[in-house]
Amino acid sequence: MKKKLLSVLLAAGMMASLLVGCTAGGSGNKKVGVAMPTKDLQRWNQDGANMESQLKAAGYDVDLQYASNDINTQVTQIENMITSGCDVLVIASIDGDSLGTVLEQAKQKNIPVIAYDRLIMNSDAVTYYATFDNYMVGTKQGQYIEEQLGLKEGKGPYNMEIFTGDPGDNNARFFYGGAMDVLNPYIENGQIVVPSGQIDFDTVATANWASDAAQSRMEAIISSNYANGTQLDAVLCSNDSTAFGVTNALVANYTGAYPIITGQDCDIANVKNMLAGKQSMSIFKDTRTLASKTVEMVDAILKGTKAPVNDEETYNNGVKVVPSYLCEPVFADVNNYEELLIKSGYYKAEDLQ
Numbered sequence: 001m002k003k004k005l006l007s008v009l010l011a012a013g014m015m016a017s018l019l020v021g022c023t024a025g026g027s028g029n030k031k032v033g034v035a036m037p038t039k040d041l042q043r044w045n046q047d048g049a050n051m052e053s054q055l056k057a058a059g060y061d062v063d064l065q066y067a068s069n070d071i072n073t074q075v076t077q078i079e080n081m082i083t084s085g086c087d088v089l090v091i092a093s094i095d096g097d098s099l100g101t102v103l104e105q106a107k108q109k110n111i112p113v114i115a116y117d118r119l120i121m122n123s124d125a126v127t128y129y130a131t132f133d134n135y136m137v138g139t140k141q142g143q144y145i146e147e148q149l150g151l152k153e154g155k156g157p158y159n160m161e162i163f164t165g166d167p168g169d170n171n172a173r174f175f176y177g178g179a180m181d182v183l184n185p186y187i188e189n190g191q192i193v194v195p196s197g198q199i200d201f202d203t204v205a206t207a208n209w210a211s212d213a214a215q216s217r218m219e220a221i222i223s224s225n226y227a228n229g230t231q232l233d234a235v236l237c238s239n240d241s242t243a244f245g246v247t248n249a250l251v252a253n254y255t256g257a258y259p260i261i262t263g264q265d266c267d268i269a270n271v272k273n274m275l276a277g278k279q280s281m282s283i284f285k286d287t288r289t290l291a292s293k294t295v296e297m298v299d300a301i302l303k304g305t306k307a308p309v310n311d312e313e314t315y316n317n318g319v320k321v322v323p324s325y326l327c328e329p330v331f332a333d334v335n336n337y338e339e340l341l342i343k344s345g346y347y348k349a350e351d352l353q
């Protein structure tokens with residue numbers, strides 16, 4: 001009798017745990033919500049695709065959403081992920097400061113949140129942060145300009161202009177900070193001159209990282225400062241979408257010797273520009289590596305083990321220091337792109353033709 005009762009209870013328990021596990025549309029798998037900012041930029045398409053395929057390979061169901069760079073759309077998508085039973089959220093925010101309220105709901109339901117690539121600010125609901133070393137990205141861009149212009153050897157003065165990213169993206173401040181920590185001493189001692197006078201973060205920020213906005217600003221800078229034949233020697237661009245806009249403006253409106261232009265992401269259009277001599281370098285951030293680290297974090301959270309982190313001090317989001325994993329960004333130019341981008345299988349040679 002006792003034995004029978006036990007087996008009934010065991011069966012009921014198994015049913016209950018199966019039902020609890022059935023959050024993902026009946027498959028029995030755990031479900032991960034992946035919120036990406038926009039399909040407009042190549043990298044986020046790759047990030048989303050890599051996350052989806054790697055999560056599926058690890059046995060998870062995936063709800064992948066893109067928000068067309070619209071903050072309200074992203075908030076609604078995250079709300080839906082919470083109400084539809086996602087077990088973990090992975091979020092590349094559009095504006096790091098706009099998710100506090102929706103993430104309160106995640107916290108109340110004990111749904112862990114991984115900030116993906118961009119830190120989510122002012123929320124204690126953020127469990128982990130997976131990204132590339134953003135400060136190092138900026139440092140490498142600054143050092144490239146330093147080396148190419150021979151600034152350490154005392155050369156100059158050279159003319160430089162500066163373009164960084166969206167002020168709502170915490171990364172933009174790290175990219176700008178890393179580069180300017182290298183370049184500021186040369187601005188101060190006069191080896192670098194910024195003829196437009198546009199130097200501080202808010203003035204050189206580019207809303208939504210939009211190429212159009214960078215292009216218009218560069219056009220205005222050319223017509224006010226370089227139309228008289230003044231030589232432009234370098235443009236510090238924090239990423240490829242801003243570099244793309246700057247390149248368009250220069251090709252159409254600037255007649256002097258072509259300047260050094262930095263970038264980040266190794267987007268196909270920008271690698272093509274590098275091969276055509278219209279952009280000098282980019283930073284390669286292998287989105288496959290970031291996805292696999294993030295999947296390891298998801299796995300660890302859901303299995304109750306320790307997630308991989310290698311930085312527990314840099315990323316304070318205003319209310320807590322978020323334990324982070326920083327992947328290493330790599331310098332890319334015409335000399336190493338084949339090794340980095342083609343031999344590694346990131347692109348096919350024909351993608352770059």
Ligand code: BGC
Pocket residue numbers: 041043117118165169171172209239240241264265285
């Ligand atoms: C990312 C960059 C990207 C930029 C624009 C940043 O947060 O780290 O890789 O170029 O957003 O999307």
